Amino acid sequence: MLHALRHWWRQRRLRRYPISDADWQAVLQRLPILDGLQQQALQRLRERSALFLLDKHLTCLGGLQIDPLDRLCLAAMAQLPLLELPELDWYQGFHEIVLYPDDFVSPQRHRDASGVEHQWDAEHSGEAWQQGPVILAWPGVTSSGGWDAYNLVIHELAHKLDMLNGSANGLPPLHADMRIGDWAGAMQHAYDRLNAQLDANPHAHTAIDPYAAEDPAEFFAVTSEYFFSAPDLLHQAFAEVYHQLSLFYRQDPLQRLRQLQAAHPAYASPRKSD
Numbered sequence: 108m109l110h111a112l113r114h115w116w117r118q119r120r121l122r123r124y125p126i127s128d129a130d131w132q133a134v135l136q137r138l139p140i141l142d143g144l145q146q147q148a149l150q151r152l153r154e155r156s157a158l159f160l161l162d163k164h165l166t167c168l169g170g171l172q173i174d175p176l177d178r179l180c181l182a183a184m185a186q187l188p189l190l191e192l193p194e195l196d197w198y199q200g201f202h203e204i205v206l207y208p209d210d211f212v213s214p215q216r217h218r219d220a221s222g223v224e225h226q227w228d229a230e231h232s233g234e235a236w237q238q239g240p241v242i243l244a245w246p247g248v249t250s251s252g253g254w255d256a257y258n259l260v261i262h263e264l265a266h267k268l269d270m271l272n273g274s275a276n277g278l279p280p281l282h283a284d285m286r287i288g289d290w291a292g293a294m295q296h297a298y299d300r301l302n303a304q305l306d307a308n309p310h311a312h313t314a315i316d317p318y319a320a321e322d323p324a325e326f327f328a329v330t331s332e333y334f335f336s337a338p339d340l341l342h343q344a345f346a347e348v349y350h351q352l353s354l355f356y357r358q359d360p361l362q363r364l365r366q367l368q369a370a371h372p373a374y375a376s377p378r379k380s381d
Contacts, residue, residue, distance in 0.1 A: 124157040126179065134179050138252040140336060141183065143363040144190075152190055156182035164203045171208040171245055181248055184260040187335060188268075191357035198267055203240040210244045233259050235266035237274065254364060254374075256316070256337035265331035269324055277323030285354050293347035298326045300345075314344030335360055 131153055135141055141149070159182045167173060181204070189197050210230050232247040247259035269275040277294060281287060301320045304311050311317075319329035333341040334352045338361035342349040353359050368374045
């Protein structure tokens, strides 16, 4: 009875945000990151994208104007990490996504080891605040969606997943069949390796974005971004991190990418990180 009621309520909500076949095909054309997903998964993504847009308010500032297809592309990228997870309101704690026409300046605070608090203004393309909105610069959103080691939407929403346990610290709520020790060991080892490389040479060409070395929260967000947009590079650099993320997200984008590379000449041969 309860299952039937939930299904009825879900279908009723979906009817409030119908997505035409033409619009959905346009989304798939815009977002190569969705290539290779099975039809059943794509249908689930389509429905979850509609529900996401019903749940979250997109606020455009600075004269920015976006159309329904833009909104749908953003929603599809937001829902991709959750595609194989049960519908448990993973993006709870915020109801708004604020969109700027360009990078924005926001105040920053940091308390150092001696207890002194430093304040400054910094330019960002995205931010996620605990119990607050997700903020995105629109050029970063439109530059996302390919297999090119960049996805601003996934990066910032990974922070929101991280915050489900409290302050962002690189440890989202793990599934019951995952071990915290395995997660922490894989993440810490890779994080330490990346920081050691940058300590030895601050200008080193790292296997993943050096911003991941900022702190464990950024390491989780950047590696989540790579997991979906450059799984080959992440696996090559930090195979154990890739394994832990595959357990968390319940997906294997690397296998999907390799199948695409084998079947479609348009896909480049496997990339190599330096």
